[in-house]
Amino acid sequence: IVFPSIEVLTIGAGGGSLAHIDIAGSLRNGPQSAGADPGPACYRRGGTEPTNTDANLWMGRLGTDLADGEMTLDRASSKAAIESKVAGPLGLDIDAAADSIIKVANANMADAVRLVSIRRGLDPRDFVLIAFGGAGALHGADVAKELNIPTIVVPPSPGVTSALGCLLVDIQHDLSQMFTGSAEDADAEAVEQHFKALELEGRDRLRHEKVAEADGVFERGISMRYQGQWRSLQVKMGTGPHALREAVQLFHEEHEKQYAFRQDETPVEIYQLHLKALGKTPKPSFKPSPVSSKDPGEPLEVREVYFEGKWHSTPVYQRENLPSGAAFIGPAILNQIDATTVIPPGSSAVIDEWFNIRITLSTESGEPALATASNDSTTSAN
Template identity: 60%
Template sequence: MSTNKPFRVSVDVGGTFTDVAIVNTLTHELSVAKVPSTPADPMIAVMDGLRQGNVELSQVEVFSHGTTVATNALIQRRFPAAALVTTKGFRDVLEIRDGTKDELWDAYKDVADPYIRRRDRYEVEERVDFDGTEITPLNEEEARHVARILKRKGIETVAICFINSHANAAHEARMYEILREELPDAAISTSSEILPEIFEHDRFSTTVSNAVLAPLVTGYVNRLSRQLAEGGYEGDLLMLHSGGGSMTPQMVSKYPVRLAASGIAAGAIAVQDIATRCGYPNAIGLEMGGTSTDISLVYGGDIRITKQWQVEYGFPICFPSIEVGTIGAGGGSLAWIDEAGSLRNGPQSAGADPGPVCYERGGTEATNTDANVTLGRLGTELIGGALKLNKSAAEEAVRKTVADPLGLGIETAAEDIIKVANANMADAVRVLSIRRGYDPRDFVLVVGGGAGALHGAEVARDLSIPTVVVPPHPGVTSAQGCLLVDIRHDISQMYQSPVSSVDKDDLRKAYELLKAEGRERLAKEHVPTERMKFKRTASMRYRGQWRSLTVELPESGSPLEDAVALFHDEHEREYSFADRDGEVEFYQIGIVAIGELDSPPFAHFEVVEHEASTPATYRDVYFSAGGGWAKVPVYQRTELAPGATLVGPAIIDQLDATTVIPPGDVAVIDEWANIRIHIGLADTKDELHSFAHNLQSAGVNA
């Protein structure tokens, strides 16, 4: 860390707001800024946020960025002219897919069309066997003919996907050379480089996604890099990718699809860091923004990773990614009544434009934000007064949308809107936890996003989670997560063999080749050798299984035997079954190449037990569990020192979020300036007294 450049800055672009987090590495101070997003050109909001945060780019040592550019492009299908070149007879792999449907029982709902139209998918004669043996040479005359057609059509990006290229990439490499001669400026992705794996649908889909995103994402990243450089920033722009690491623009140009879950991953990384510093090995992250809620899981200090995910059903992206469940439950989610007369919430959203009715920007239907304003849980100002909220408009929207149609009072209707939203989020948590073999009661709930702290305590109560942690700046959790990531690359290759037949020397050499590639990538990103770290992974399965589970190979002891034991344990936890006498086989091996960056320091405070200071004001807030309307103290978070204790009901306001402490719950400011809400603790005086007594010990997880 250079004392001449003491600042680390991160920016996360969300659907409604763009968040900026700034850490001064000398004073350990964390400051934030929040501006409305600009969907037409996200870079405008990025630069607006930097100006609002008074960021002097020449004083910035590290600049990291989580972006929704790739995600939005896939959702909105704003693609450049793209083409696919494949083996003769395999033109329709993208449409055949794996034969599954999102709505299994809906005969009329089809999976969306592939990202590349059939008329832009071209076949070339060539064939490689499953083991890499050439059966039919590449027909170079056909290849050149296709290249000339693509040139005439003005194709900007091409995906090359030949069958069995994972076993022998020679034909794809030659096709690349031929295309490059005719299309010198086009972006070209080969499946053997993007995803050298056996399943053709997964490989084709991932490579096509990479290809269609390449011009868009690379263009955005390069424009932002130039803008930052013109402002005085001298370092590399670090882009957060779905695997929980970061990449420089040079690597983004090769693997743009890795940014397709960029901002989502950042929130999970922040949850891991917050929970670890608080002493909790198990944490569930709930980040509720303006349009959606992202849910992540940390177990034993590690974030749960998945190897297959998708922005749109039927088009998997098969890079290792932080597993995040996303549902349409945000501050702008719309309340509506279905044909059976039942109250629903989301996934439809008012979004950033027009936004909730109380924003007075043209919205007409009640949202979660309108319900919270109606109940007094949310005040009439956001972002430090920059956004005014009209309570009367919110009440009228709740009345027209829900109260009158269902014959309810306005307060009951507003609270029911919130209850349905909370139930949706609790169900999503169950999918990611209970269905995976985890008990939510063994976890802490870390809430983030602009609306997470409004709903967190009640969601935790629904799930019997005992403690909620609200970080110092919950509204910029994802931006804070961007500050914490190292440079990371996940590199893999097929390696199919029963464990009992593995040649240990051959396996070691295979890992060394992967490690060499990882070292080369990190060197291109200016990572010093002493900052390089490598982890070995293996995807394993029982003989006869189709899908595999990934475990990390220990560096010491008996790596093969220990890996098999870990596989059995993971299989039992995931599926409640383990055949410990069954034959286990390798499916794939991989290397995680990490370029370690200095972690930004966060301020740590002395905890001194005391009652919370005098509230800034009182507000009428409605809690049916508390008997209805009551004058509830409203505190400014900046006035609450570590060790302060509050008994609900209470409200805590700050620039980027509002925290609701329902009746019966107890909140404490801890040594990291987090708010820890202990669900139902106020019901037991002895527990409360014991808890307050223990506050004087820093690091206590009462």
């Protein structure tokens, strides 16, 4: 069965991922997991294996209060698990063992990003890393550093960003129709009739979803391939007498972008017609906040946090109390109920006008490049 879907690449590198020594004596991280029950050793629910959460807790990146104080984590239990399962077998001290656990986890995450970027001809340095999920902001800067991505954006509520998306996403039906043959010899009117039939079905489905006629949007696409290829490539398809010819030209351009070559003289075949039937749902209005102050104010506490072989006195702030424009030079920790954001040494961060955290890694000279917030609403990171 072939149908459109969202591509999601998953790896075993969550907060409950277990650190263990394999049969060759190497440190591994996941895919085995302690889950939520019994959970990491620091939960004191029966777990005895060290996890990423235990390593982050020992290194000071996580505080002992979790979920706004609803849960208290036990640092001594984390230490015992790391020492018995990792530090002892590898002959490391507890600090180096915890750091190694996190570095292996970060390397796993970076490899996953490489799969969807470098191996597809995309340079990660041309992109911004969006760090969300419960632990995305905890590891985001380290993963970005591994990939030479200069900027990380942490949305306002990273732990519930996916849930928010589910609430705001438009209704969508993906329809398709096989239509094989040469693009040069294709009957444009026949193609148009097929699209109209798909649109009719799309309207019926949106009507069944109680979508008003005015809120229905239809986007055409067409899958093509060079003659002799078995894998097709989908591009946008417009309307009008020249739509097919324009789609062929777009196919050449997209093929070059995806696979680093194009063959304009090779005949192009049509493989499949696609229609995306969208039902627009009401969206809340997000307004930028004027940049008020660069001063983050007094931290909640200053605690020792382990970065790159050293303990650093690190200010800890409550994110909800920070004004737009607040700027930091790392190291710093930003707490909130659904996530913890780590800003490592050699980096800077700012709360922008949308209350995203924008983290900028150090420049090639080693100096932290100061992140800035803009009042221009056209530069929204949403």
